[in-house]
């Protein structure tokens with residue numbers, strides 16, 4: 001089957017809080033926006049029973065309910081949803097190509113919002129019990145199944161402790177394996193207080209998972225005491241892992257710059273090392289990975305993508321796309337030298353009228369436009385012809401050099 | 412290339428995935444299995460399992476909260 005080709009302005013990879021927010025901003029800017037999601041729209045936030053700290057919802061809200069609202073809002077602004085995995089992404093060129101198994105999408109800008117995936121313990125036997133065979137990462141998904149049963153939670157951060165408490169509403173017994181010393185968990189104080197007061201929760205301190213055992217399904221988790229090395233088997237019906245998350249960025253390796261763990265560094269505008277490629281949410285190198293910060297990133301990244309596209313269109317059409325030679329004057333309106341040179345530029349424009357186009361670039365407002373011409377400092381002039389920079393006058397004080405080049409060009 | 416379909420409407424996890432895994436040996440390479448679901452949890456584990464096994468997955472939201480998962484078995 002031949003692959004189809006489709007075109008869009010912005011491709012958003014990942015439909016979690018960050019991607020959905022970026023898509024809302026792009027959709028609202030009337031950009032043709034396509035969002036790719038390989039699982040449930042809403043991302044990791046849909047794995048949690050209650051979100052207590054997202055402003056605007058004083059009574060706490062289930063993760064799935066909150067994210068459904070994000071999704072609805074994105075759809076209202078015309079965002080197109082493709083519920084399939086991005087299999088390949090070619091991000092280095094001016095045109096970015098995002099491939100799913102049926103279609104190649106050609107996008108002018110890409111927002112990477114692929115978030116995280118749960119970390120595994122790496123213990124013996126783990127692989128055999130993934131995918132509904134007893135090891136789970138999502139309490140909201142699987143809690144009901146464990147009604148009246150016995151489960152083990154591994155981890156001690158906010159997610160682990162909060163989900164463990166949620167599980168006590170269903171399971172008969174919930175044990176929590178914590179790597180730290182007695183009484184120490186990584187969760188917030190409120191969760192910690194509630195957890196220690198919950199009679200259905202039992203903590204097993206100083207332990208990590210050594211082995212998962214069972215037949216068709218998981219039956220036993222062997223914990224290892226990190227101090228004594230002692231192994232203790234715990235009989236369970238299921239085990240929930242909340243030991244952190246890893247960035248889902250394998251797809252972009254070798255193109256987008258990453259740190260040693262696979263997180264993507266960006267500047268304040270969410271720009272990556274590649275022009276037209278932005279990263280938002282949990283995939284970024286950042287200090288706090290939450291819905292609220294993912295939303296902030298999404299807003300910034302969405303607007304940055306919009307500005308990038310507007311600037312690119314202006315550059316391609318107004319600066320590079322003239323039918324006659326184009327003189328580009330990069331200036332700074334507050335600088336007296338630039339202002340006096342401006343009158344010379346105006347005279348040049350008068351003199352050559354029909355034969356030349358003159359464009360002024362305000363370095364303060366549009367420094368990145370000048371950078372595309374290889375100009376960092378005002379005042380400077382560039383002469384563009386046939387979609388290429390033919391001549392640059394850097395640190396100039398008059399228009400003589402550029403006029404000489406222009407004269408040669410138009411004969 | 413045959414097309415099979417499975418009704419998992421009203422079923423919570425892990426039932427939909429278990430149904431898919433049970434039906435799977437009946438499919439040949441190139442065949443497509445369509446699973447109808449209305450519990451969002453199945454949108455997480457079914458596509459992930461299928462992709463991990465190397466098959467192609469696409470989901471269509473039929474109406475609000477109801478989805479068809481298409482899995483194409485690779486040869």
Ligand SMILES: Cc1cc2nc3c(=O)[nH]c(=O)nc-3n(C[C@H](O)[C@H](O)[C@H](O)COP(=O)(O)OP(=O)(O)OC[C@H]3O[C@@H](n4cnc5c(N)ncnc54)[C@H](O)[C@@H]3O)c2cc1C
Pocket residue numbers: 013014015016017018019020036037038039040041042043044045046047048050051052053054084085086087113114115116117159163248251280281282283289290291292294
């Ligand atoms: C159990 C749990 C409890 C939490 N509790 C809270 C809380 O109470 N408060 C709070 O603020 N935060 C909480 N968080 C954190 C919060 O969920 C994350 O910070 C947030 O989801 C980050 O959003 P994101 O959009 O950056 O990434 P994600 O939510 O991870 O979304 C990324 C999306 O991209 C998709 N994707 C990845 N690769 C591809 C691809 N190749 N093709 C298509 N799609 C792709 C994934 O399927 C995923 O849906 C919790 C997280 C967990 C797991």
